[in-house]
Amino acid sequence: MDVLVPLPFAVPLLVAALLIGLQSHLPHWLNDLIAVATAATVCGICCVLLFMSTKRPLVYWFGGWVPHQDVAIGVSFAVAPLGAGLASMVALMVAAALVFSIKYFDAVGSMYHGLMLIFLAAMSAFCLTADLFNLLVWFELMSATAYALTAYRIEEKGPLQGALNFAIVNTIGGYLIFSGLGLIYARTGALNFAQIGRAVSSQPADSLVVVAFVLMAVGFLIKASVVPFHFWLADAHAVAPTPVCVLFSGVMVELGVYAVARIYWSMFATAFNPHEVSVRAILVGAGAVTAIIGGVFCLSQTHLKRLLAFSTISHVGMFVSGFALLTPLGLAGSAVYVLGHGMVKASLFLCAGILLHRFQTVNEAQLHGRGRDMLPTAILFFAGGLALGGLPPFGTYLGKGMIEDAAVSHSYAWLTAILILASMFTGGAVLRAGARVFLGLGEPDEDPAGAEGKEEQPESRPTGRTPVVMMAPACVLMGLGLAMGLVPGIAPRTEVAAAQFMNQAGYSQVVLDNAPTLQPTGEIEPAGPNPFQIASGFGAAAGAVLLAFAAVYRQRAPRAVCCWAATWLEPPLQRLRALQSGDVRDYVTWLVFGTAGLGAAFAFLLR
Amino acid sequence: MSIYPWFVVAWLFVVGLWGVISSRHLVHQILCLAVIQSSTYVLLLAIGYKNAAAAPVFATNPPTVPAVDPVVQTLTLTDIVIEATVIGLLLSLAVQAWKRFGTVDPDRLRALRG
Numbered sequence: 001m002d003v004l005v006p007l008p009f010a011v012p013l014l015v016a017a018l019l020i021g022l023q024s025h026l027p028h029w030l031n032d033l034i035a036v037a038t039a040a041t042v043c044g045i046c047c048v049l050l051f052m053s054t055k056r057p058l059v060y061w062f063g064g065w066v067p068h069q070d071v072a073i074g075v076s077f078a079v080a081p082l083g084a085g086l087a088s089m090v091a092l093m094v095a096a097a098l099v100f101s102i103k104y105f106d107a108v109g110s111m112y113h114g115l116m117l118i119f120l121a122a123m124s125a126f127c128l129t130a131d132l133f134n135l136l137v138w139f140e141l142m143s144a145t146a147y148a149l150t151a152y153r154i155e156e157k158g159p160l161q162g163a164l165n166f167a168i169v170n171t172i173g174g175y176l177i178f179s180g181l182g183l184i185y186a187r188t189g190a191l192n193f194a195q196i197g198r199a200v201s202s203q204p205a206d207s208l209v210v211v212a213f214v215l216m217a218v219g220f221l222i223k224a225s226v227v228p229f230h231f232w233l234a235d236a237h238a239v240a241p242t243p244v245c246v247l248f249s250g251v252m253v254e255l256g257v258y259a260v261a262r263i264y265w266s267m268f269a270t271a272f273n274p275h276e277v278s279v280r281a282i283l284v285g286a287g288a289v290t291a292i293i294g295g296v297f298c299l300s301q302t303h304l305k306r307l308l309a310f311s312t313i314s315h316v317g318m319f320v321s322g323f324a325l326l327t328p329l330g331l332a333g334s335a336v337y338v339l340g341h342g343m344v345k346a347s348l349f350l351c352a353g354i355l356l357h358r359f360q361t362v363n364e365a366q367l368h369g370r371g372r373d374m375l376p377t378a379i380l381f382f383a384g385g386l387a388l389g390g391l392p393p394f395g396t397y398l399g400k401g402m403i404e405d406a407a408v409s410h411s412y413a414w415l416t417a418i419l420i421l422a423s424m425f426t427g428g429a430v431l432r433a434g435a436r437v438f439l440g441l442g443e444p445d446e447d448p449a450g451a452e453g454k455e456e457q458p459e460s461r462p463t464g465r466t467p468v469v470m471m472a473p474a475c476v477l478m479g480l481g482l483a484m485g486l487v488p489g490i491a492p493r494t495e496v497a498a499a500q501f502m503n504q505a506g507y508s509q510v511v512l513d514n515a516p517t518l519q520p521t522g523e524i525e526p527a528g529p530n531p532f533q534i535a536s537g538f539g540a541a542a543g544a545v546l547l548a549f550a551a552v553y554r555q556r557a558p559r560a561v562c563c564w565a566a567t568w569l570e571p572p573l574q575r576l577r578a579l580q581s582g583d584v585r586d587y588v589t590w591l592v593f594g595t596a597g598l599g600a601a602f603a604f605l606l607r
Numbered sequence: 608m609s610i611y612p613w614f615v616v617a618w619l620f621v622v623g624l625w626g627v628i629s630s631r632h633l634v635h636q637i638l639c640l641a642v643i644q645s646s647t648y649v650l651l652l653a654i655g656y657k658n659a660a661a662a663p664v665f666a667t668n669p670p671t672v673p674a675v676d677p678v679v680q681t682l683t684l685t686d687i688v689i690e691a692t693v694i695g696l697l698l699s700l701a702v703q704a705w706k707r708f709g710t711v712d713p714d715r716l717r718a719l720r721g
Contacts, residue, residue, distance in 0.1 A: 133682060133685075137685065137689075140689045140692075140693070143693075144692050144693055144696060147693075147696055147697075148696060151700060151703075154700070154703050154707075155707060157707075157708060157716060157717075160700055160703060160704055160707075160708075160716065161716050161717065163700060164633070164697070164700055164713075167693070167696070167697055167700075168627065168636070168637075168640060168697070171640055171693055171697075172624070172627070172640070172643065174689075174693075175620075175643050175644055175646075175647055178644075178647040178650075178686065179616075179620070179646070179647055179650060181682075182647065182650045182651050182654055182679075182682075183650075185654060185678075185679070185682075186654040191678070582717055583713065583714075583717070584627075584636075584713065585627065585628045585629070585630065585713070588624065588627050588628050589628050592624060592628075
């Protein structure tokens, strides 16, 4: 059955080449059908791989170049449940985005389908590979396709600038990873995760290993859009076609978090073991800052796609702080959260796409009260807001609760407060936008033609009714997000998979020595769902609803409160928003400072 | 091996970054990215370099002859392919900017804010 392993990238690459080659000879519907069927097939294959890899990772050596005396000459894939799960989610999202696109674009050439399938191939291979250089190649392929998709409507200024910002910042991230890879190759003479891991852990971590880890981690954290590397994300999301945003927010950004976890637990965990407390402190800190800053920005947006983009940044902060606890429960919490959040966020983006399709704008002020007759979209949108707030039984509450449990048992109880606050901010922002757009609550803004509305250009000709192919994927994804929290045993099973993921010695034995099983490592705590998680979920969701009401009716607040807010809250918020200047030179400057800061923190704490 | 290549690597990386940060011309900015990338070529080749070693071609030499590391050279080649793709894509965006909006000054291409 190992023959299945290369299919998740081989099939979409071949079909993409076919579609682009035949582009003028195929009717539209056939293009759509082939592309959707391919993505669905990949999703099925990845699900099979997920269930086949629960005992031990499936290792596949390309061209039969198996390792010889612990030296890996060939390139290998090692399919573990977490990676395979992520890959199947990637394929599901691509399928949903392609279905949504059928009626969405005016004239979509088969180039679009080809690009989407290449994007799918790169992302799913990224989840499965076990070779550092191979990981970088998929990273670059994924990035290049993403730049092209962002600039799909190249005839406008916005997409052009968004794509340039995205591309320049992420390309520099790629170079940082490359430099880290060079340094680690210089030390170990290896490119396979398992072999590097063995060589690195044979001695205590010295400065070269730390520098290599920091360079690679920063590169992947840029992709994950952790503060202060996050600026590109909002620009790219604001201008990319909506189905593409679904993929950016739902899975691509999360792949950055996955990559940091993958390189940490396959190569550096043993060597960094004496410094575990410091590593945890640095990464949890970065995650918490990201969660809060993303949440605050999210609340202050009126451009729906930007609002959702900042909510993604906030959630990435939560994912990072989850795996940064360096326990099986924390990592499993992040994994469940990624899954639940991805479904919900994708569905919300599709709702924004439906609004854009119908009214040619996604500006909250311009849309005020215009969505009153869109009942299904409204229900989805509110459900999405509550789910981001962490309402049980959406998958998000379970992931959040697991991270909170892990935080409490490792004396990071304050992280619980951060997580609840961030959930309230992001959920509250979506609910506020929903209340204003679909219910017409609150007063309309005096200046509905705000500056933010201009960058969004219509992507399709409006129709009176929402087409079924646009509604269906949004409903299915939201339903899956809801069902995820109800799957029995999902939390303990993910925890076992996470504990296997963290077993560095066992991983290298499976890859290099063909060991028959991979044992879980670390302490297995009860995963849930438990009453504490449910209560925290309901609490955060209720907080989100209250926050949304406060935001909708902020003009009716007592004068004293208004004055206080105007003097103490507005100026720092204005200053924060001014940082998001749209100028890539500022973003690169922040990137340099962030890299230096993270490097200094690691150098200081890992002396 | 001498220490000088490492200085060249650091210099190229930093000067390229400075170019990206201070640029007022899209093409200049994109080529500064290529300068940063050149630092990774030098880094990789420096890692594989050995004094007085032959090229890693064993058709005429016996396999025991000291040779430079062929793996990093392969990585460099792949790196160059990646650069060709990304820089090509970015330059095509710059060409589009010039065709559509008549400017390649990043300051005059602003459409996104806050």
